[in-house]
Amino acid sequence: MPRFSRWAARLALVYLVIGFTFGGLLLSNKGVSYAxxxxxxxxxxxxxxxxxxxxxxxxxxxxxxxxxxxxGRFGRVELAWLALGLLNGGILLVSFGALAGLPTWAPVVGRxxxxxxxxxxxxxxxxxxRPLS
Numbered sequence: 001m002p003r004f005s006r007w008a009a010r011l012a013l014v015y016l017v018i019g020f021t022f023g024g025l026l027l028s029n030k031g032v033s034y035a036x037x038x039x040x041x042x043x044x045x046x047x048x049x050x051x052x053x054x055x056x057x058x059x060x061x062x063x064x065x066x067x068x069x070x071x072g073r074f075g076r077v078e079l080a081w082l083a084l085g086l087l088n089g090g091i092l093l094v095s096f097g098a099l100a101g102l103p104t105w106a107p108v109v110g111r112x113x114x115x116x117x118x119x120x121x122x123x124x125x126x127x128x129x130r131p132l133s
Contacts, residue, residue: 001064004080008060011088015052019045044095051091051114059083059121066128079124086117 001009022045029038063080074080093102093110 002074004074004077004084005060005064008056008063008084011084012053012057012060015048015056015091019048019053022048040099044099047091047095051087051094056084056087059087062125066125067130068128069130075127076124079120083117083121083124086113086120090114090117 022041025038026042026045029035059080063074068074090110090113093113094107095110096102097106097110
């Protein structure tokens with residue numbers, strides 16, 4: 001398995017564990033209300049499980065499994081690493097922007113970083129996509 005895929009999968013598993021932990025805290029707080037402030041973790045819970053776990057794992061698996069046509073080389077892998085960094089920075093800004101007391105522009109910048117990550121990864125992976133015929 002390539003190094004990028006290993007890192008993306010490991011980070012995805014970290015987000016999975018943290019997201020499930022937040023979800024467990026939210027669920028237990030729903031049954032027995034002991035800390036109403038825990039509901040502020042809900043956006044981080046959603047962001048960690050969707051973008052942190054699912055999207056990041058998909059990026060890592062796609063990097064590994066999509067065929068390489070040019071002599072078995074992956075292409076410009078630095079774009080994939082850039083996408084991984086932008087995605088993680090965006091996830092953290094969107095998730096903890098409100099919790100940390102950052103200004104209201106923080107989630108907007110975080111979403112822009114996630115969009116830039118998608119664009120960087122698309123530019124990286126596009127040459128490896130070929131039609132079936």
